Amino acid sequence: GDSWGIFTFLCAALCNLPALPALNCSEELGTSQSIQQTYDLTRYLEHQLRTLAGTYLNYLGPPFNEPDFNPPRLARAERVPSATVDLDLWRGLTDNARLAANYRAYSRLLCYLRVLDGQVGTAELRHRLAHFCASLQGLVLSIGGVMSSLGYPLPAGPPAPPGAPPASNDFLKKMDDFWLLKELQTWLWRSAKDFNRLKKKVPPAVVTLRLEARGF
Amino acid sequence: ESHTQYERVGADVTMKCGSMDWDAAVTWTVNGTDIDESHLNGSYLILKNVDLMQSGQYSCYEGSSWHLKYQTYLRVGTPPKEPVLMCRSNNYPKGFYCSWHLPTPTFIPNSFNISVIHGTKEMVCEKDAVPKNRCHIRYLQLFSTVKYKVTLTVTNALGKNFTTLTFDEFAIVKPDPPESVVAKPVPNNPRRLEVSWQNPSSWPDPESFPLKFFLRYRPLILDQWQHVELSDGTSHTITDAYAGKEYIIQVAAKDNDIGTWSDWSVAVHATPWTEEPKHLTTEAQITETTSASTSSFMAPPTTKICDKGAMVGSGAVAVCWTAGLVVAAYSVLFI
Numbered sequence: 001g002d003s004w005g006i007f008t009f010l011c012a013a014l015c016n017l018p019a020l021p022a023l024n025c026s027e028e029l030g031t032s033q034s035i036q037q038t039y040d041l042t043r044y045l046e047h048q049l050r051t052l053a054g055t056y057l058n059y060l061g062p063p064f065n066e067p068d069f070n071p072p073r074l075a076r077a078e079r080v081p082s083a084t085v086d087l088d089l090w091r092g093l094t095d096n097a098r099l100a101a102n103y104r105a106y107s108r109l110l111c112y113l114r115v116l117d118g119q120v121g122t123a124e125l126r127h128r129l130a131h132f133c134a135s136l137q138g139l140v141l142s143i144g145g146v147m148s149s150l151g152y153p154l155p156a157g158p159p160a161p162p163g164a165p166p167a168s169n170d171f172l173k174k175m176d177d178f179w180l181l182k183e184l185q186t187w188l189w190r191s192a193k194d195f196n197r198l199k200k201k202v203p204p205a206v207v208t209l210r211l212e213a214r215g216f
Numbered sequence: 217e218s219h220t221q222y223e224r225v226g227a228d229v230t231m232k233c234g235s236m237d238w239d240a241a242v243t244w245t246v247n248g249t250d251i252d253e254s255h256l257n258g259s260y261l262i263l264k265n266v267d268l269m270q271s272g273q274y275s276c277y278e279g280s281s282w283h284l285k286y287q288t289y290l291r292v293g294t295p296p297k298e299p300v301l302m303c304r305s306n307n308y309p310k311g312f313y314c315s316w317h318l319p320t321p322t323f324i325p326n327s328f329n330i331s332v333i334h335g336t337k338e339m340v341c342e343k344d345a346v347p348k349n350r351c352h353i354r355y356l357q358l359f360s361t362v363k364y365k366v367t368l369t370v371t372n373a374l375g376k377n378f379t380t381l382t383f384d385e386f387a388i389v390k391p392d393p394p395e396s397v398v399a400k401p402v403p404n405n406p407r408r409l410e411v412s413w414q415n416p417s418s419w420p421d422p423e424s425f426p427l428k429f430f431l432r433y434r435p436l437i438l439d440q441w442q443h444v445e446l447s448d449g450t451s452h453t454i455t456d457a458y459a460g461k462e463y464i465i466q467v468a469a470k471d472n473d474i475g476t477w478s479d480w481s482v483a484v485h486a487t488p489w490t491e492e493p494k495h496l497t498t499e500a501q502i503t504e505t506t507s508a509s510t511s512s513f514m515a516p517p518t519t520k521i522c523d524k525g526a527m528v529g530s531g532a533v534a535v536c537w538t539a540g541l542v543v544a545a546y547s548v549l550f551i
Contacts, residue, residue, distance in 0.1 A: 068382055192472070
């Protein structure tokens with residue numbers, strides 16, 4: 001109904017990210033350097049997330065902040081992109097596919113986090129979330145930068161609106177938040193491994209490419 | 217026919233002589249030795265407050281004919297206490313293993329059953345032949361958000377118990393310690409030691425899942441360790457070793473991003489390179505002042521300059537402060 005429409009609009013508006021990072025940037029970036037930087041960013045974010053998640057889960061209250069809370073995955077939670085992947089499939093990913101998966105995932109996650117930011121109660125949480133979103137935006141841009149420098153096209157347009165309607169009750173809403181944070185954490189762990197693999201595959205000699213500003 | 221009977225420590229046990237009447241005349245033996253009649257109540261054998269020593273083969277013979285009427289093997293034990301369970305991934309991303317043991321023995325046979333649940337799926341943990349109380353699981357998926365729940369149930373004839381572990385894929389990653397740690401002196405460098413090692417052989421994919429390392433070293437005579445964390449490479453040169461002192465060195469490993477540090481590797485010993493000692497004559501002492509002042513400690517003299525309390529360290533590397541000061545003072549005089 002009404003709330004669904006508002007939610008979609010919110011998401012679309014907040015998710016209108018530019019497809020290309022650093023427009024009009026003519027800096028020369030060593031690709032292996034930017035992969036290293038992206039890797040470092042994921043580690044930094046993972047560290048930041050630990051504090052943020054702790055605060056947020058306490059805000060949600062029990063059972064969400066209990067260390068052994070292990071709820072079943074409800075079907076509705078599938079809208080949040082999952083880092084989980086078959087081992088051989090993950091190994092066999094091309095560089096393009098690997099980067100694209102990360103780019104898409106963080107774009108979507110960022111979108112959901114921004115919606116969260118708008119709804120959250122305390123000032124401290126809003127501040128932390130805002131800071132985290134800014135860092136996460138930096139990560140998305142960084143991944144985009146790596147893709148461009150390797151000549152890969154960025155995944156199409158703003159992320160699709162979420163498939164499931166927003167939670168009908170308070171508890172389900174909290175569950176959604178819980179899984180969002182969990183997926184984010186898992187993605188950051190996975191990205192560290194993704195970028196490790198990319199580091200090894202891109203030749204260590206600095207490959208410099210000029211970033212071109214492209215419209216989309 | 218023969219039976220086996222399990223009883224708890226401290227229990228009272230009554231053994232009947234098969235189908236014999238209560239008032240029949242019988243003789244009981246344990247492991248071939250006659251049991252005194254005071255333990256009998258008619259033809260029943262009464263054992264009160266049994267202990268482990270009373271385990272054995274109990275036989276009942278008809279009084280006059282000495283026919284064997286009943287035989288049972290009594291095993292005294294305890295029901296199992298809560299087992300100790302540990303799960304660990306030393307071969308990430310291949311999978312993980314779980315191993316278990318009982319905190320106290322039960323003295324009777326136990327059987328173990330392990331179940332692994334991942335979300336809604338039940339996974340099979342394949343039992344290892346060696347060591348016995350261990351099983352391993354292969355990951356089907358990587359980077360899972362759903363926790364693994366491992367339940368170990370131990371059962372014996374006197375009872376059962378269980379324990380559960382719940383964990384994330386990343387939390388149990390702990391490599392084996394680095395292998396083939398080697399430490400060598402560096403020629404013409406009295407303060408250096410070159411250390412090298414290898415990735416643990418159980419770690420399947422160091423390319424995609426690189427390890428980082430932690431090196432610790434100290435001279436044998438001191439208790440305080442020096443630490444160095446190394447984010448890549450499998451070698452390191454120590455540049456601040458005390459000249460002439462024997463060092464003990466260990467290395468630990470950790471996945472670059474997740475999990476916990478391995479145990480410390482086997483310790484290796486090494487002493488930095490030292491110059492060949494020159495023969496001390498009066499002339500040599502004067503010309504040698506510069507080299508004497510750089511090595512501040514010398515072998516402890518056995519004269520009374522030194523008392524026990526002023527000794528630092530122990531054994532072969534004991535150093536006497538007073539003697540050291542005396543030598544240093546002489547060296548300064550000659551500069």
